[in-house]
Amino acid sequence: xxxxxxxxxxxxxxxxxxxxxxxxxxxxxxxxxxxxxxxxxxxxxxxxxxxxxxxxxxxxxxxxxxxxxxxxxxxxxxxxxxxxxxxxxxxxxxxxxxxxxxxxxxxxxxxxxxxxxxxxxxxxxxxxxxxxxxxxxxxxxxxxxxxxxxxxxxxxxxxxxxxxxxxxxxxxxxxxxxxxxxxxxxxxxxxxxxxxxxxxxxxxxxxxxxxxxxx
Numbered sequence: 001x002x003x004x005x006x007x008x009x010x011x012x013x014x015x016x017x018x019x020x021x022x023x024x025x026x027x028x029x030x031x032x033x034x035x036x037x038x039x040x041x042x043x044x045x046x047x048x049x050x051x052x053x054x055x056x057x058x059x060x061x062x063x064x065x066x067x068x069x070x071x072x073x074x075x076x077x078x079x080x081x082x083x084x085x086x087x088x089x090x091x092x093x094x095x096x097x098x099x100x101x102x103x104x105x106x107x108x109x110x111x112x113x114x115x116x117x118x119x120x121x122x123x124x125x126x127x128x129x130x131x132x133x134x135x136x137x138x139x140x141x142x143x144x145x146x147x148x149x150x151x152x153x154x155x156x157x158x159x160x161x162x163x164x165x166x167x168x169x170x171x172x173x174x175x176x177x178x179x180x181x182x183x184x185x186x187x188x189x190x191x192x193x194x195x196x197x198x199x200x201x202x203x204x205x206x207x208x209x210x211x212x213x214x215x
Contacts, residue, residue: 003170004068005029006061006075006083009039012098013074015143016135018043019150019174021054028056029064031086036060050146062087070094070170072135077101077118084125091128094163097188098135100195107203108196112189119157119188132158132167133188134179137195137212150175152211155182155191180214 003020007013008028020026021043028043030036036058047054065071065087075083077099099118103111115121119133134156142148154171156179158164164181171179182191194212202210 001025001069001166002027002067003070003072004059004064005072006064006087008064008074009035010074012140012143013072014039014043015140016072016074017056018047018054018146019143020170021047021056022052023173024170025055026057027059027064027068029059029061031061033058033060033063046146052146062089065089065093068093070096070167072096072098073122074098077113077121080118080122080125084122090126093129094166095122095126095129095131096135096167097122097131097133100136100192102196108199110193110196112192116186117189117192119185119192123159123185130158130160130163131185132156132160132164133185133191134167134171136188136191137198138177139198139209139211142209142211150177151213152177153214154179155187155194155212156180157182157185157188157191159185178214 002025004027005013006029009030017026028036028040040058097119101118113121123131168179198210
């Protein structure tokens with residue numbers, strides 16, 4: 001299946017492209033195609049230097065929707081509405097949310113939208129799409145550290161069992177990540193809230209790359 005990343009030029013999106021493209025066809029999306037092309041070239045050059053296989057192509061965000069089977073939203077939650085408004089054709093698509101709405105002060109605080117979570121808000125905006133929450137709690141910088149193993153647990157939430165299973169298989173295809181069925185999409189509120197907690201633990205204990213493991 002083709003995986004397209006909305007916001008594929010950002011830190012997490014680019015890191016996901018690096019990891020996923022070794023086993024899947026990946027489309028890096030951006031509002032501006034030239035930005036997507038530049039990011040795609042960087043990823044291809046980097047993977048080529050490491051002698052790793054890859055299957056990458058650039059596109060606009062709309063091109064991602066038009067051509068991908070799975071559409072990943074790797075964007076800041078505050079840009080969600082304007083991004084959705086700019087896109088058409090998401091009906092029937094598997095849509096993955098890894099967004100974690102939070103605010104930074106003396107510590108990081110979870111600030112969910114009225115719907116209860118970013119994933120639930122996305123499902124409200126896209127009632128005819130199959131929204132799945134996944135990849136929420138992986139340290140952002142670890143995505144780009146290709147030489148490092150990703151061995152975290154990944155909670156996967158969704159109301160559509162078949163599509164949830166597809167995303168769990170996608171998770172399990174990346175390094176040593178372990179997908180766990182966390183239940184319906186409503187549980188995404190709990191999963192998203194873990195991220196600011198993890199960041200706070202890392203900050204106040206001077207730790208790096210803190211993640212979630214269920215063993």
